[in-house]
Amino acid sequence: MAKKETIAILDFGSQYSQLIARRVRELGVYCRILPHDSSPADLEADGTLHGIVLSGGPGSVYDGAGPRCDEAIFQMNLPILGVCYGMQIGCQHLGGKVSAAPLREYGGTILKREKSHDLLEGLDDSFEVWMSHGDQVAELTGDFEVLASSDNCPLAAVRHRQSEFYGIQFHPEVSHTPQGMEILQNFLFRICRCKGGWEMGRFIEDTVAALKSEIGDSGVVLGLSGGVDSSVAALLLAKAIGSQLHAIFVDNGLIRTGEREEVEEAFRDRFSLQFHLVDARDRFLTELAGVTDPEKKRKTIGRVFIEIFEDEAKKLPGIEFLAQGTLYPDVIESTSPLGGPSATIKSHHNVGGLPDVLNLRLIEPLKDLFKDEVRKIARELGLPPAIVERHPFPGPGLAVRVIGDVTEERLRILRDADFIVTEEVRAAGVYNDIWQAFAVLLPVSTVGVMGDQRTYENVVALRAVESEDGMTADWARLPYPLLAKLSNRIINEVRGVNRVVYDISSKPPSTIEWE
Ligand code: XMP
Numbered sequence: 001m002a003k004k005e006t007i008a009i010l011d012f013g014s015q016y017s018q019l020i021a022r023r024v025r026e027l028g029v030y031c032r033i034l035p036h037d038s039s040p041a042d043l044e045a046d047g048t049l050h051g052i053v054l055s056g057g058p059g060s061v062y063d064g065a066g067p068r069c070d071e072a073i074f075q076m077n078l079p080i081l082g083v084c085y086g087m088q089i090g091c092q093h094l095g096g097k098v099s100a101a102p103l104r105e106y107g108g109t110i111l112k113r114e115k116s117h118d119l120l121e122g123l124d125d126s127f128e129v130w131m132s133h134g135d136q137v138a139e140l141t142g143d144f145e146v147l148a149s150s151d152n153c154p155l156a157a158v159r160h161r162q163s164e165f166y167g168i169q170f171h172p173e174v175s176h177t178p179q180g181m182e183i184l185q186n187f188l189f190r191i192c193r194c195k196g197g198w199e200m201g202r203f204i205e206d207t208v209a210a211l212k213s214e215i216g217d218s219g220v221v222l223g224l225s226g227g228v229d230s231s232v233a234a235l236l237l238a239k240a241i242g243s244q245l246h247a248i249f250v251d252n253g254l255i256r257t258g259e260r261e262e263v264e265e266a267f268r269d270r271f272s273l274q275f276h277l278v279d280a281r282d283r284f285l286t287e288l289a290g291v292t293d294p295e296k297k298r299k300t301i302g303r304v305f306i307e308i309f310e311d312e313a314k315k316l317p318g319i320e321f322l323a324q325g326t327l328y329p330d331v332i333e334s335t336s337p338l339g340g341p342s343a344t345i346k347s348h349h350n351v352g353g354l355p356d357v358l359n360l361r362l363i364e365p366l367k368d369l370f371k372d373e374v375r376k377i378a379r380e381l382g383l384p385p386a387i388v389e390r391h392p393f394p395g396p397g398l399a400v401r402v403i404g405d406v407t408e409e410r411l412r413i414l415r416d417a418d419f420i421v422t423e424e425v426r427a428a429g430v431y432n433d434i435w436q437a438f439a440v441l442l443p444v445s446t447v448g449v450m451g452d453q454r455t456y457e458n459v460v461a462l463r464a465v466e467s468e469d470g471m472t473a474d475w476a477r478l479p480y481p482l483l484a485k486l487s488n489r490i491i492n493e494v495r496g497v498n499r500v501v502y503d504i505s506s507k508p509p510s511t512i513e514w515e
């Protein structure tokens with residue numbers, strides 16, 4: 001079996017850091033994204049480190065304010081590839097000068113190869129790359145060799161002769177650099193001497209082994225929502241520690257039709273874990289009475305969730321860990337690579353805060369992965385397709401889709417409308433092509449006419465979006481016949497609704513959920 005090889009990607013705040021990670025994994029090498037100032041010990045982790053990539057970033061290396069790396073990483077005797085800002089960091093450290101470029105460059109440009117080298121092996125003598133920079137390396141010492149240049153950017157690809165540092169001003173990870181994959185491949189296989197062969201199956205094995213040794217014979221509680229992330233986390237843990245895992249499913253009354261039954265069927269008495277169902281419907285509804293402010297709703301739900309977990313954990317013996325199905329995009333949404341927290345757009349709760357309250361250690365086995373990678377693992381673990389392909393569903397559930405007051409009757413209206421949306425979107429064969437499709441109940445009544453009678457009833461908004469990772473999204477161009485059917489069925493079948501509208505906003509500037 002191939003030996004584990006790891007590449008560390010230090011994140012200086014580029015919107016493309018995740019993309020570098022994806023590409024490396026697509027090439028069959030495992031990688032982790034780490035904060036820009038991680039120490040050599042953080043990078044080494046389990047002694048399988050083969051190379052380091054320094055990502056791009058929005059800062060400037062010469063104004064003192066841009067994020068820095070721990071300079072000790074340059075003494076690790078490992079190949080380092082600096083991309084854009086990462087190139088500038090490395091070149092400055094090794095004696096070069098960085099300054100504002102005479103011409104800022106955003107978009108495609110042609111580079112000329114100046115020298116043959118492994119990094120550019122297999123590329124044409126001139127090749128297209130994609131640039132996005134305002135600064136660039138202006139001067140280098142004689143220890144550097146120029147590998148490629150353009151008219152605007154004479155030092156577009158360079159290498160340091162003594163230290164195995166490579167710098168490229170362009171972005172090999174974006175699809176607009178047509179031969180970018182070749183460059184990354186060269187770095188991984190020729191320069192870092194990786195062998196490749198890593199795949200999701202390996203992730204399962206490695207993760208289960210690591211979980212086993214970390215947890216020992218302690219108990220673990222996991223908030224199981226039945227979504228693909230927490231389900232995969234549950235199965236990995238079940239493989240590692242079996243019945244030491246207590247998966248807790250909370251029915252908060254804010255879930256969709258059939259959801260509780262589906263989750264129970266998938267997990268109770270299966271996978272050797274201990275499944276606990278907590279019926280907290282009344283508790284949540286009571287706490288939410290009169291709460292209309294979106295953040296207050298989210299915080300209230302988050303708090304009650306935590307209280308319930310605390311109560312459950314106290315009843316169980318030897319619990320030392322809390323496991324969560326956090327993914328990489330969740331991590332970047334809640335932290336800023338530049339240190340401080342990023343602006344809070346919404347308080348995504350995912351039982352956050354629980355570790356402080358309970359004094360539990362946190363386990364997040366999926367925190368370096370993307371949703372589609374988690375879905376691949378879910379398939380390998382044999383989770384039912386209904387869970388693998390399920391659209392994301394927010395932690396606060398239907399409460400953030402009932403705009404305004406959350407009451408039992410309003411939840412009933414939304415649940416009925418939502419059921420029709422899912423059923424019809426599936427029947428039209430587009431469920432798996434879109435990120436999410438759901439209904440939102442507005443706090444607005446409008447006038448209608450049904451069977452010669454005036455009605456004054458609720459409006460349901462339909463929301464369907466396409467997205468790669470939930471961070472940006474565009475409204476889905478659902479076929480008109482599907483929209484017509486949805487509107488027709490919802491108005492006819494859901495008591496209390498006389499109008500349906502379609503949300504045609506992208507994210508940004510809107511968000512996917514309405515609250
Ligand atoms: P927004 O509304 O922020 O949503 O554009 C982005 C994605 O995240 C989901 N979402 C949540 N997921 N806990 C979650 O686990 C939450 O509190 C939460 N709020 C939003 C949302 O459904 C979309 O897929």
